[in-house]
Amino acid sequence: MKADLVIIGGGPAGMSAAVxxxxxxxxxxxxxxxxxxxxxxxxxxxxxxxxxxxxxxELTGPEYAYRYELQVRERNIPFKxxxxxxxxxxxxxxxxxxxxxxxxxxxxxxxxxxxGCRERPKGALNICGRRPAGIFTAGTAQKxxxxxxxxxxxxxxxxxxxxxxxxxxxxMTLEGAEVKAVCELMPYSGGLARNIEQCLNDxxxxxxxxxxxVEIHGKERVTGVTIAKVDERxxxxxxxxxxxxxxxxLLSVGLLPENELTKSANIILDRIxxxxxxxxxxxxxxxxxxxxxxxxxxxxxxxYVSEEAEIAGKAAAxxxxxxxxxxxxxxLVTDGKVRYTVPQCITACADVTVYFRVADVYxxxxxxxxxxxxxxxxxxxxxxxPGEMETVTLTKEMIEGVSTDTLSFSIxx
Amino acid sequence: xxxxxxxxxxVVGGMIADTLAKYDLKLCILEKESDVAMGATRAxxxxxHAGFDAAEGSLKARMNVRGSEMMKDVTTRLGVKYNNxxxxxxxxxxERDEVKAxxxxxxxxxxxxxxxxxxxxxxxxxxxxNKDLTCALLATTSAIVCPYELCLAAVGNxxxxxxxxxxxxxxxxxxxxxxxxTVKAADGRTVETKYIINSAGVYSDKVAAMTGDADFTIxxxxxxxxxxxKECGNFxxxxxxxxxxxxxxxxLVSPTVDGNLLLGPTATDIDDKDDTSTTAEGFxxxxxxxxxxxxxxxxxxxxxxxxxxxxxxxxxxxxxxxxDGVVTLGGIESPGLSSAPAIAEYVEEIxxxxxxxxxxxxxxxxxxxxxHYFRELSMAEKNEIIKKNxxxxxxxxxxxxxxEGEIVEALTTNPAAHDLDxxxxxxxxxxxxxxxxxxxxxxxxxxxxxxxxxxxSVTKFGKGSIINYGKTKGDN
Numbered sequence: 001m002k003a004d005l006v007i008i009g010g011g012p013a014g015m016s017a018a019v020x021x022x023x024x025x026x027x028x029x030x031x032x033x034x035x036x037x038x039x040x041x042x043x044x045x046x047x048x049x050x051x052x053x054x055x056x057x058e059l060t061g062p063e064y065a066y067r068y069e070l071q072v073r074e075r076n077i078p079f080k081x082x083x084x085x086x087x088x089x090x091x092x093x094x095x096x097x098x099x100x101x102x103x104x105x106x107x108x109x110x111x112x113x114x115x116g117c118r119e120r121p122k123g124a125l126n127i128c129g130r131r132p133a134g135i136f137t138a139g140t141a142q143k144x145x146x147x148x149x150x151x152x153x154x155x156x157x158x159x160x161x162x163x164x165x166x167x168x169x170x171x172m173t174l175e176g177a178e179v180k181a182v183c184e185l186m187p188y189s190g191g192l193a194r195n196i197e198q199c200l201n202d203x204x205x206x207x208x209x210x211x212x213x214v215e216i217h218g219k220e221r222v223t224g225v226t227i228a229k230v231d232e233r234x235x236x237x238x239x240x241x242x243x244x245x246x247x248x249x250l251l252s253v254g255l256l257p258e259n260e261l262t263k264s265a266n267i268i269l270d271r272i273x274x275x276x277x278x279x280x281x282x283x284x285x286x287x288x289x290x291x292x293x294x295x296x297x298x299x300x301x302x303x304y305v306s307e308e309a310e311i312a313g314k315a316a317a318x319x320x321x322x323x324x325x326x327x328x329x330x331x332l333v334t335d336g337k338v339r340y341t342v343p344q345c346i347t348a349c350a351d352v353t354v355y356f357r358v359a360d361v362y363x364x365x366x367x368x369x370x371x372x373x374x375x376x377x378x379x380x381x382x383x384x385x386p387g388e389m390e391t392v393t394l395t396k397e398m399i400e401g402v403s404t405d406t407l408s409f410s411i412x413x
Numbered sequence: 414x415x416x417x418x419x420x421x422x423x424v425v426g427g428m429i430a431d432t433l434a435k436y437d438l439k440l441c442i443l444e445k446e447s448d449v450a451m452g453a454t455r456a457x458x459x460x461x462h463a464g465f466d467a468a469e470g471s472l473k474a475r476m477n478v479r480g481s482e483m484m485k486d487v488t489t490r491l492g493v494k495y496n497n498x499x500x501x502x503x504x505x506x507x508e509r510d511e512v513k514a515x516x517x518x519x520x521x522x523x524x525x526x527x528x529x530x531x532x533x534x535x536x537x538x539x540x541x542x543n544k545d546l547t548c549a550l551l552a553t554t555s556a557i558v559c560p561y562e563l564c565l566a567a568v569g570n571x572x573x574x575x576x577x578x579x580x581x582x583x584x585x586x587x588x589x590x591x592x593x594x595t596v597k598a599a600d601g602r603t604v605e606t607k608y609i610i611n612s613a614g615v616y617s618d619k620v621a622a623m624t625g626d627a628d629f630t631i632x633x634x635x636x637x638x639x640x641x642x643k644e645c646g647n648f649x650x651x652x653x654x655x656x657x658x659x660x661x662x663x664x665l666v667s668p669t670v671d672g673n674l675l676l677g678p679t680a681t682d683i684d685d686k687d688d689t690s691t692t693a694e695g696f697x698x699x700x701x702x703x704x705x706x707x708x709x710x711x712x713x714x715x716x717x718x719x720x721x722x723x724x725x726x727x728x729x730x731x732x733x734x735x736x737d738g739v740v741t742l743g744g745i746e747s748p749g750l751s752s753a754p755a756i757a758e759y760v761e762e763i764x765x766x767x768x769x770x771x772x773x774x775x776x777x778x779x780x781x782x783x784x785h786y787f788r789e790l791s792m793a794e795k796n797e798i799i800k801k802n803x804x805x806x807x808x809x810x811x812x813x814x815x816x817e818g819e820i821v822e823a824l825t826t827n828p829a830a831h832d833l834d835x836x837x838x839x840x841x842x843x844x845x846x847x848x849x850x851x852x853x854x855x856x857x858x859x860x861x862x863x864x865x866x867x868x869x870s871v872t873k874f875g876k877g878s879i880i881n882y883g884k885t886k887g888d889n
Contacts, residue, residue, distance in 0.1 A: 099803030102796035121848035123717030220877035
């Protein structure tokens with residue numbers, strides 16, 4: 001099989017990229033989706049709050065996904081469901097498998113990686129105790145509750161204040177469970193401020209900052225957890241240990257871009273984002289392989305995923321049509337307070353919005369972009385936090401005028 | 414009336430069942446847990462030791478050397494992965510004499526393929542070793558095998574040849590009536606049998622006491638492990654031991670047959686025969702000791718940690734004895750896995766000696782299809798299977814690439830899985846880097862469907878390990 005464009009993943013990123021590529025004139029597209037319908041993780045995100053930027057209204061996850069699914073269907077863009085991509089090569093051969101076609105390969109002119117992310121599991125945390133039933137990542141619990149219609153717990157402690165954890169605190173409460181606490185290792189939450197307000201404060205669920213779970217109790221099912229405050233080196237302080245009786249521990253301790261396929265194509269990954277290193281077109285170091293959405297870096301809002309995927313979709317179309325200018329070569333570097341940027345490099349003179357996250361909570365600061373000593377951007381912010389993605393837009397003129405080969409991003413007083 | 418009841422379905426009980434299944438006997442295996450391989454077999458170092466550790470002349474040494482020789486054929490016959498990856502016992506300069514002593518003991522035990530290595534040869538073989546290590550013993554016959562995979566295959570093969578497996582059968586009393594025994598379970602079930610094999614692991618002393626034997630005790634020795642992502646599976650090619658201490662072989666670093674990197678075990682004697690919890694001290698010990706041997710281990714790639722209990726016997730050697738038709742196996746700690754085929758052969762010899770075995774079956778089938786055969790097939794072969802059964806085209810566990818067809822097989826072939834962890838041990842579904850985050854709801858659905866039980870009745874590992882409490886409000 002051959003195709004102009006293979007899109008791996010039919011979630012918000014994949015669908016949005018497909019629509020953008022189609023609208024830019026590409027017709028020979030195929031979306032490969034591992035689940036039984038399009039929509040990706042949005043299918044289980046039945047809460048609202050999606051689409052405020054894109055559609056200026058509050059949609060649920062499935063509603064947001066369905067808007068894009070309609071766009072895919074209106075254009076008759078082909079997709080294969082229940083189809084798992086097993087391998088991609090640097091020469092853009094995609095190997096996939098499903099029940100109808102068996103194992104098959106597609107030779108692609110361009111590939112867009114849109115596989116999303118996964119949750120960090122418990123094993124990575126080295127929490128002591130046995131391994132009883134009742135320990136779930138927040139997303140797994142969300143699937144049990146929202147997709148299967150079953151309750152995986154009644155008395156719940158949540159470790160980590162990532163957005164899915166916060167959403168599940170509310171969801172479990174609404175379903176009659178008692179959420180006893182949300183413990184967060186860091187002195188600040190990793191989730192959106194609006195989720196802390198609407199999912200915890202509105203339900204009087206305590207958010208315990210600088211706290212972690214040090215031990216899990218129970219043999220068959222969780223019977224409780226021991227939590228403790230941590231010092232500034234994030235080490236538990238023994239005398240602050242306290243026992244909380246519960247039958248469930250939910251984990252919301254980080255999302256990891258799912259880049260096994262990217263690695264199989266030998267594409268270099270950014271150590272901090274966990275996604276590919278890309279240019280402003282979201283093209284990886286391999287020409288014709290693009291990445292967008294949570295597989296590239298974890299986003300706060302699906303609206304930004306759609307936006308980024310459109311960039312990748314358009315760029316893939318331009319690549320397939322042989323219209324791909326490379327008239328600049330800039331590296332984006334960060335000062336550590338800015339943890340990373342996406343894109344990590346700029347290869348053409350055009351307007352570019354740079355997305356980034358900061359390493360800690362900083363107040364009354366300026367976001368500064370410099371070309372050598374020359375300040376290009378100097379943007380005041382009352383507060384920046386790791387849980388909220390920031391953006392800076394660089395104009396075509398700014399980029400054209402850059403005299404060095406790097407742009408440095410920093411947070412300054 | 415059974416001819417033989419085997420108490421305990423670990424790797425030792427399993428290998429014995431497989432060995433005895435070729436006789437025309439009515440055989441049952443009694444297991445207190447909801448699955449086989451739930452004791453020491455579930456969580457150990459997964460090494461087929463060459464045989465240089467045990468004291469010269471001990472039963473351990475004899476069984477280890479023989480078991481290690483048999484292992485390749487046994488695993489081939491049962492379709493179990495086996496990798497002769499070799500081992501190194503490494504030492505710092507001040508430990509040179511001890512490494513030498515192990516080398517000499519290995520020779521005395523009759524271990525083949527041993528070689529003493531100097532620093533240069535050692536570091537050329539394994540570039541990630543701590544540069545301060547100056548000598549090592551190379552054991553070329555050392556291998557790795559997955560212990561629960563071997564146990565599952567052995568029990569499965571015994572069952573395919575007629576043996577019965579009774580799960581959740583916790584032996585609470587054994588009564589002798591004339592020439593036979595009545596084995597009672599805690600839940601009231603009973604089994605009548607002519608002969609008993611006690612392969613109850615850490616509980617073998619308790620079971621022995623029920624047969625009137627109070628000669629030995631078992632102290633569980635806790636061993637904690639950490640398992641790293643498959644990205645790290647090639648970090649060392651060989652199993653790296655440090656020169657051993659009284660408490661065991663120390664913290665090893667080893668690839669697994671499935672391509673992960675395993676670190677551990679710690680060694681702490683405890684009282685509770687059931688306490689498989691991991692500890693902060695355990696993690697700290699593994700970090701420190703593993704780093705003595707291998708430099709720059711990527712500890713941030715840990716995907717899970719777990720704890721197993723070795724059945725350390727009061728005699729410090731394997732106990733294998735027969736009295737009044739009861740064969741007792743006690744203190745089968747390390748190298749129990751390596752010795753299991755030899756122990757089974759020895760038990761067969763003992764039972765033959767008391768005329769307990771009789772004639773061999775004509776219908777015995779020795780070979781077993783590998784549990785993981787599907788993933789080894791070529792693209793064309795896989796497509797043949799998918800055409801016949803579309804479930805093999807549907808990936809359920811994305812991290813390990815496990816299909817619905819393979820999971821259904823695990824739920825329907827001997828010994829069938831009944832719970833989430835059972836599916837995991839048989840297929841590796843949920844064993845990858847996401848640790849079941851994505852696939853477990855689907856696997857729960859498949860278990861419910863194949864066993865015809867309600868979704869909320871599916872457990873993680875039997876008994877009270879429930880996963881879901883019931884329906885949500887809207888679904889009631």
